[in-house]
Amino acid sequence: MSYEQTPQAPDFADRAEPYALFAEWFADAQKSEPNDPNAVAVATVDPDGLPNVRMVLMKDYDDRGFVFYTNYESAKGRELLSAGKAAMCFHWKSLRRQVRIRGAVETVSDAEADEYYASRARGSRIGAWASKQSRPLESRFALEKAVAEYTLKFGIGAIPRPDYWSGFRLVPQSIEFWHDRPFRLHDRVVFTREGEGWGKVRLYP
Secondary structure (H helix, E strand, O other): OOOOOOOOOOOHHHOOOOHHHHHHHHHHHHHHOOOOOOEEEEEEEOOOOOEEEEEEEOOEEEOOEEEEEEEOOOHHHHHHHHHOEEEEEEEEHHHOEEEEEEEEEEEOOHHHHHHHHHHOOHHHHHHHHHOOOOOOOOOHHHHHHHHHHHHHHHOOOOOOOOOOEEEEEEEEEEEEEEEOOHHHOOEEEEEEEEOOEEEEEEOOO
């Protein structure tokens, strides 16, 4: 895709808050990205301050923040529960855009987690029980055996959500929008939380 074919970035100067802008960019990504426009890198830190980053799927967002789900006993879950802070980066290659988000994390309500869990494919719900996420696995057979055991346990009935499986919401302190421009003269605009509103500044590329 040439620069001429790339959708132009919205005019940042007329935006008072970031969520409507994110919604527009995400809608563009849903039309242009061949796979998983909701894929986002989530960065955490371990107890020694060593960063960890991995891709997850954002499952919801609104003016409260950006939601994803995981096993709370995984490395990601433990680090988020311990530090209470995280960062995200969406990169939409087809649009030459990225959005960086930093802030505190909070757990979603049981009702939110139950609703999303119930919407997942049955195999994914079984997988949440069978996988001891991030912990050593002796063999692929051991995982497949656990899947078979839980499949038999739950039969054709309801599969409850495990207590250790739920969601996090990243509550933004700052959101940066980045749009690629020729000769690396990119557009960068950062919204920063100021009380109940947002401050905004344009950055050098």
